[in-house]
Amino acid sequence: DAGITQSPRHKVTETGTPVTLRCHQTENHRYMYWYRQDPGHGLRLIHYSYGVKDTDKGEVSDGYSVSRSKTEDFLLTLESATSSQTSVYFCAISVAENQPQHFGDGTRLSIL
Amino acid sequence: QKEVEQDPGPLSVPEGAIVSLNCTYSNSAFQYFMWYRQYSRKGPELLMYTYSSGNKEDGRFTAQVDKSSKYISLFIRDSQPSDSATYLCAMSASGGFKTIFGAGTRLFVKA
Numbered sequence: 333d334a335g336i337t338q339s340p341r342h343k344v345t346e347t348g349t350p351v352t353l354r355c356h357q358t359e360n361h362r363y364m365y366w367y368r369q370d371p372g373h374g375l376r377l378i379h380y381s382y383g384v385k386d387t388d389k390g391e392v393s394d395g396y397s398v399s400r401s402k403t404e405d406f407l408l409t410l411e412s413a414t415s416s417q418t419s420v421y422f423c424a425i426s427v428a429e430n431q432p433q434h435f436g437d438g439t440r441l442s443i444l
Numbered sequence: 445q446k447e448v449e450q451d452p453g454p455l456s457v458p459e460g461a462i463v464s465l466n467c468t469y470s471n472s473a474f475q476y477f478m479w480y481r482q483y484s485r486k487g488p489e490l491l492m493y494t495y496s497s498g499n500k501e502d503g504r505f506t507a508q509v510d511k512s513s514k515y516i517s518l519f520i521r522d523s524q525p526s527d528s529a530t531y532l533c534a535m536s537a538s539g540g541f542k543t544i545f546g547a548g549t550r551l552f553v554k555a
Contacts, residue, residue: 336487372452374532374547375488390542422487430476430536433543435487 335359336436338423344442351410353439355423357403363426364406365433366390366398368419375422381406382429413443447471450533450546459555463520467533467546470514474535474544477509479518482530482548491531492518523553 335358345351355364366378367390377390379398387398395417397409410417420440424433450467457463465479475496480488492507494500500507506519516535520527533546 372547374448374450375534375545377542430538432478432490432493434490435480437487438485 336423336425336434338421338436338439340439341437342440344444345413346444347414348412351413351441351443353408353421353423353441355406355408355436357406357423357425359425359427359434360403361425361427362403363429363433364400365424365426366396366406366408367422367424368392368417369422369438370419378408378421415443417441418443445470447544448533448535448546451549452547454550454552456552456554457523459523459525459553461523461553463523463527463551463553465518465520465531465533465549465551467516467535468514469516469535469544471535471537471544472511472514473537475538476536476543477507477516478534478543479505479507480532480534480545481527482532484529488532525553525555527551527553 337356339354365380367375376392378396381387381400399407420438422438423436426433448469477494479492482488497509497511504521508517530548530550532548536543
């Protein structure tokens, strides 16, 4: 299994609170991604990173920010959580663009 | 219209059956095609990765790509109860970071 650890694995929080999810990899891959997975929508890209301090937006980036200060860590922050951000969040890594992505086991986030 | 269409199922088959899973897509620029398997409460796991058209076989799994029809398939031979999972197709174009995923097909293999 690819060395990807997501934390926390589960979180319940209230609307309006800030939330940070962490993805840690031990593979030294350059590319890292954050997705959300919702029934009927599949995996949708939130943000991605192509190097330390190099990030860009995906298709559903509104309300989310990311940071990558080290190769191994990619943080996803919900500045002010809303109920529409209740979802399962997956981190993925790849060695290069167009190479297959490998996924962590996800964070289940519930916003009440 | 979604860029990638995948029947959500569920698909239920008896143990030992041949399973056919399919996706259609609209973007002719896609050249990299993947199939992932996802068990409940786990992350997607890469099963097959192919470039351009043709077939690729790995054990009981065969992936087919027909770019002229914009259609990809995953065949599972001698299906087992342990194959019960959601199967996601995915694809991307050259020079891009963006991989598009299908919504997944739920498969149940009955013992």
